[in-house]
Amino acid sequence: MEEHISYITLLVNRLLAPLALQLLHALRVQPANYDAPIPEYVVMSFLVLVIGTVLALLVRSRLSVDRPGTFQQMAEGLLTNRLGFGIRDVLRVNAGHHADSFIAFTGSISIFVLLANLLGVIPAFSSPTGGSLPIVPLGCALLTFLYFNWQGLRHHGPFGYLKTFAGPVWWLSWLIAPVEMISAAARLLSLTVRLWANIFASDLIYMIFLGLLLQPFTWAAEKSFLLAIPFGILAALIPLLFVALHIFVSIIQSYVFTVLPSIYIGMAAADEH
Numbered sequence: 001m002e003e004h005i006s007y008i009t010l011l012v013n014r015l016l017a018p019l020a021l022q023l024l025h026a027l028r029v030q031p032a033n034y035d036a037p038i039p040e041y042v043v044m045s046f047l048v049l050v051i052g053t054v055l056a057l058l059v060r061s062r063l064s065v066d067r068p069g070t071f072q073q074m075a076e077g078l079l080t081n082r083l084g085f086g087i088r089d090v091l092r093v094n095a096g097h098h099a100d101s102f103i104a105f106t107g108s109i110s111i112f113v114l115l116a117n118l119l120g121v122i123p124a125f126s127s128p129t130g131g132s133l134p135i136v137p138l139g140c141a142l143l144t145f146l147y148f149n150w151q152g153l154r155h156h157g158p159f160g161y162l163k164t165f166a167g168p169v170w171w172l173s174w175l176i177a178p179v180e181m182i183s184a185a186a187r188l189l190s191l192t193v194r195l196w197a198n199i200f201a202s203d204l205i206y207m208i209f210l211g212l213l214l215q216p217f218t219w220a221a222e223k224s225f226l227l228a229i230p231f232g233i234l235a236a237l238i239p240l241l242f243v244a245l246h247i248f249v250s251i252i253q254s255y256v257f258t259v260l261p262s263i264y265i266g267m268a269a270a271d272e273h
Contacts, residue, residue: 009043044128048116094262110258117250130199141191144261152268206242
């Protein structure tokens with residue numbers, strides 16, 4: 001599938017393409033597109049990092065105990081809330097007594113995924129988590145995979161962590177261990193496909209219905225100006241429903257990317273399996 005290239009990505013490539021090509025050639029990497037060696041997902045991912053950093057600095061500059069502002073309340077709601085959907089809430093349920101020590105990593109991944117998913121709602125931007133290639137979801141899943149295995153090694157030690165895959169019955173360990181290892185490795189694929197497929201499908205459905213709605217509007221505009229008005233209103237309002245759907249899917253997938261890493265960390269660092 002051909003990758004969509006936004007005007008922002010074209011501008012970045014116009015400014016930085018020579019430098020990017022020199023770097024890629026030094027690394028002996030052949031770019032897929034010499035005219036745009038910096039892919040769409042790289043530009044959008046970097047933009048998400050910039051937006052997240054600016055928002056974090058904005059919240060930090062306005063922290064107040066007595067009079068918390070709107071941004072502070074939203075940030076605190078992401079961390080903990082009455083519904084129990086916050087990052088800290090989810091970790092405490094799934095990751096045990098040391099849950100607070102995992103907030104920095106899990107929160108960073110969760111908020112990055114949320115902002116990356118929502119970026120596609122803004123015109124002229126696209127979601128790096130839902131492009132034609134699942135590279136960004138794979139990167140997030142790979143970081144999560146390495147992190148929860150590192151926590152397991154750190155908590156149990158190399159030999160002790162390997163023993164957790166053997167199960168409680170020692171004489172069945174030869175059967176259980178390979179299954180558990182395959183199951184742990186499959187989490188990498190599960191996290192990647194779950195995030196990418198949902199965001200990609202949401203974007204694709206929006207584009208399909210937008211195209212279907214523009215055709216009747218074009219036909220009506222050719223017939224009569226008055227006839228084009230209701231078709232134009234319809235073509236403007238119905239996509240808003242799909243924008244709302246995309247926002248909903250974005251939030252749900254961010255929540256899933258909080259719950260599943262929390263569960264995996266809890267399983268890896270648990271004292272008993």
